Amino acid sequence: MRMTLALVFVSLAACVDESGSTDTEEVTTEIRINPRTDGTEPGYVNGVLCTQVFPGALTPQTQMYLIWAVGTNGIVNAPYNTPRRPNLYAVFGTGTPLFETHHVAGQDQFDHYHVLEVPGNSHDVDNTTWDVLALFPGPNFNAATYRSAKSVRQLMAQSAAGILSPVMTLPEAGFPEIVLRTPVTCPRDGDHALPDAAL
Amino acid sequence: MRGGLSIAIVALGASAAGCVDRSGVAGHACIVFDIRNTALCGAKQDIGGLSVVEVMGGERTTTDADGGFSVAIPDGATRAVLRVAEDRTDRRISLIGVDVAPTDDVLAPVITTTLWTTYLTALHVEDKPTTATVHVSLSPLPGIAVGGVEVAGASTILYNQGEAFIWNEQPPGDQTPAVMAFGVPVESGTAMVNVISRTDEVLYNGPVPVQAGAITWVRIQR
Numbered sequence: 064m065r066m067t068l069a070l071v072f073v074s075l076a077a078c079v080d081e082s083g084s085t086d087t088e089e090v091t092t093e094i095r096i097n098p099r100t101d102g103t104e105p106g107y108v109n110g111v112l113c114t115q116v117f118p119g120a121l122t123p124q125t126q127m128y129l130i131w132a133v134g135t136n137g138i139v140n141a142p143y144n145t146p147r148r149p150n151l152y153a154v155f156g157t158g159t160p161l162f163e164t165h166h167v168a169g170q171d172q173f174d175h176y177h178v179l180e181v182p183g184n185s186h187d188v189d190n191t192t193w194d195v196l197a198l199f200p201g202p203n204f205n206a207a208t209y210r211s212a213k214s215v216r217q218l219m220a221q222s223a224a225g226i227l228s229p230v231m232t233l234p235e236a237g238f239p240e241i242v243l244r245t246p247v248t249c250p251r252d253g254d255h256a257l258p259d260a261a262l
Numbered sequence: 263m264r265g266g267l268s269i270a271i272v273a274l275g276a277s278a279a280g281c282v283d284r285s286g287v288a289g290h291a292c293i294v295f296d297i298r299n300t301a302l303c304g305a306k307q308d309i310g311g312l313s314v315v316e317v318m319g320g321e322r323t324t325t326d327a328d329g330g331f332s333v334a335i336p337d338g339a340t341r342a343v344l345r346v347a348e349d350r351t352d353r354r355i356s357l358i359g360v361d362v363a364p365t366d367d368v369l370a371p372v373i374t375t376t377l378w379t380t381y382l383t384a385l386h387v388e389d390k391p392t393t394a395t396v397h398v399s400l401s402p403l404p405g406i407a408v409g410g411v412e413v414a415g416a417s418t419i420l421y422n423q424g425e426a427f428i429w430n431e432q433p434p435g436d437q438t439p440a441v442m443a444f445g446v447p448v449e450s451g452t453a454m455v456n457v458i459s460r461t462d463e464v465l466y467n468g469p470v471p472v473q474a475g476a477i478t479w480v481r482i483q484r
Contacts, residue, residue, distance in 0.1 A: 129307070155295075155426075156296075156425075156426040156427050157427075158425050170302075172295065172296030172298065172299055172302055172426065173295070173296070199377070199380050199381075199384065199427070200384045200426075200427040201380075201383065201384055202383050202384055202386060204384055204427060206425055206427065206428055228380045228383070228384070231376055231377070231380070234308060234352075234374075235352075235374055235376035235377065236295065236374060236376065236377050237293035237294070237295060237307055237308060237372075237373070237374045237377060238293075238295075238307065238308070239307070239308055
């Protein structure tokens with residue numbers, strides 16, 4: 064029997080116009096995850112720990128990027144690091160907890176966590192293709208006190224403060240370029256969202 | 263050196279330059295990502311087209327797309343020194359000493375300039391281009407813990423404490439996966455390295471090649 068887990072996220076956005084009346088808009092994002100064939104990894108979107116999906120990553124047909132199974136169509140044939148495509152930041156070497164870490168068994172040296180660039184404070188992620196960039200600890204990094212950045216704003220603040228390195232392209236770290244295809248689903252209504260001030 | 267602990271590394275020494283026959287050394291270059299472990303190579307790294315020069319005989323080649331290389335060494339030489347990536351500004355120059363005898367898979371670590379700078383910055387180490395760096399990695403040596411490392415003339419020696427970006431000036435309580443010596447003088451072309459265990463066992467003792475601005479990679483393994 065085919066096991067398909069359908070996750071349907073419905074977000075209700077309340078908008079107030081100048082007259083003070085309230086209008087309600089329904090936005091629906093549906094991403095199906097087959098736990099037998101699709102891989103998933105955590106990734107932060109504007110303060111919320113969301114789920115990146117790699118369709119087909121658990122099948123023999125998956126594409127591989129270095130040690131990572133990225134799904135049957137995970138590698139996008141497109142120019143890398145273009146200004147209009149959103150970024151997916153991979154932060155290495157910070158020793159973050161497993162629940163927020165992309166970990167491959169036996170490959171601890173490549174452990175990292177993700178932060179995805181989504182405009183505004185939205186947790187509705189329509190974008191599916193990403194330029195992948197990397198960060199590492201910086202001169203003011205303290206493993207004992209470090210807490211993962213949960214938004215791009217936090218990430219850039221940590222980088223500017225020297226807690227993390229400047230943003231690095233993948234070739235600068237010795238990796239090949241990649242434009243990655245991964246749909247992202249976030250918990251409904253941002254159940255685990257941080258206060259805006261923390262982003 | 264204690265019997266039973268085979269050291270796959272370096273040492274400068276005898277060379278009969280000039281007369282080169284078909285003998286040589288072969289191996290593969292590996293992009294260093296996690297500086298604790300220089301032997302973990304990811305697939306599909308950008309590792310092709312790097313220059314590989316056998317310093318003593320002057321023979322040179324370039325790595326293939328997978329990082330593989332084979333280079334001739336002078337006839338009768340028992341040791342060789344490889345200089346890798348000297349033609350690339352986006353890679354740091356690597357020096358690797360090689361015992362010629364069983365050498366058909368020499369590991370040649372290479373790190374990008376940007377990532378190396380990132381490590382130095384995070385570790386608060388000044389990059390002095392007139393001096394050398396010696397990196398010593400230790401494959402797991404069960405039951406053996408590093409007691410101390412000496413690298414002649416080094417201004418700073420840092421011991422990895424387990425996490426990739428945690429290095430201190432003293433060995434950790436348990437095993438040390440890697441040690442880095444910075445500010446190593448290069449005038450003589452070699453630097454004496456002495457690695458001893460906590461029980462005073464000599465894990466390595468000998469000269470390694472050094473060059474200004476280059477990283478000498480030494481690997482101690484069973």
